[in-house]
Amino acid sequence: MFGQLPSLRSIRTFESAARLGSFKEAALELHVSPTAVSHQIRTLEGQLQVKLFERHTRAVVLTADGEKLARVAHQMLRALSDTLNEITHRDAPLTIGTTTAFAAMWLVPHLSEFRSAHPNIDIQVKADDQPVDITTQHQVDLVIRYGIMPDDDPDASLLFRESLQCYAAPAYWQSLLRPAASPASILCTRWKNPALPPVHDQQRLRNLFPNQQPITVREFEEENQIIQAALAGQGIALVSQLLVETPLANGWLVSAPQEPAVSAAAHPFSGLDYYLKIPDRSRTNPAVCQFADWLGRKLSSYQSQSVSDQK
Incomplete structure (x- = not known):
């Protein structure tokens, strides 16, 4: 019934190369040489009499027939893996x-x-x-x-659905309440991902501290950089409460105190999902x-x- 099917080894090699878009990456995943991967693919193409990849100088691209086979090969190998995990009482990775x-x-x-x-x-x-x-x-x-x-x-x-709030080290909040304190420094995110809409602007940030003018705004590419800077006492992190759960629980960061100089910062505003x-x-x-x-x-x-x- 299945006598004309290619070997499981060749299908697995093809699926890896198709999924990763690279014979070299497939070789690393399968722990073989790129030459071995290329040979398996050519053997499979010869057996099927179908071209599965377009070979370019630095890349390989699936043909239309290759895309069809890649979808089925992945589904087949996934189903086989799930079944083996089930009968051997192992959960899938x-x-x-x-x-x-x-x-x-x-x-x-x-x-x-x-x-x-x-x-x-x-x-x-x-x-x-x-x-x-x-x-x-x-x-x-x-x-x-x-x-x-x-x-x-x-x-x-x-x-x-997050809400953004201001968090800082306790000593930093206290420093803002002293006479002749230095301007507040707000730490916020400048997204590396251009598809993300900005959740704040310079004027909105300054409105957080109406009694602390002027203020400075420092932008970071990642939220964890903001949190680390706030932990180091460098300013006030404008970030989701979800991400500062551990620093808040340990008292390393705290939200804005109910003091006139910083009271506006105690109010959250909407973030992203x-x-x-x-x-x-x-x-x-x-x-x-x-x-x-x-x-x-x-x-x-x-x-x-x-x-x-x-x-």
Whole structure:
């Protein structure tokens, strides 16, 4: 019945090269030489009498037939892997794409809780501030994105709608209350991702401290850089409460005190959304379902607490 099918080895080699868009990267993933990958692909093309890749000087690009086979090959290998994990009582590995700040400041510190509940799930976090295209990068099972969640995307679901507030080291707040204090320094984000809309402007930042004029504004490319600068006593971080959960819990950073000089800064204003995207190919992956359920419950509880604290 299946006598005319190519070998599993050749299909796996093809799937890796198609997913990564590179014979060299596929060779690294499969622990073979690029020459071996090229030979497997040529053998597969010869067996099928179909051209699967267009070879260019520094890149390979799937043909239309190659794209069809790549989709089926990935689905087949995923189904085979899931079934093997099921019958051997191992959970499937899980690769999560998200932003650098969310990975470092929230996700990684909380992953021990998920791992304790699901010790057999091998979690890998792929942190990048440029959005991962999960339609082509099949090695990523789901992504946690930051921005304005599109209403017309059926794969997207809201996780957390942040509010931005001002946080600083306790000693820094006290320094602003002294006579002849130095101008306040506000630390905010200049997004590396051009698709993210700005959440503040210079005048709005200055309005946070009407009794502290002039003020200085320092911009950073990443939110975790802002938090580190605030921890070092360099200024006031304008950032989501979600990302400063640990510094707040330990008292390393605190919100603005209710003092006339800084009272306006105590009021939060809206930021952007954290939302989840799960492609169709991942929706039957048990590890994806378990992680999405845990993450949704975790952030929903945190959102409720955050709203309650602001009342």
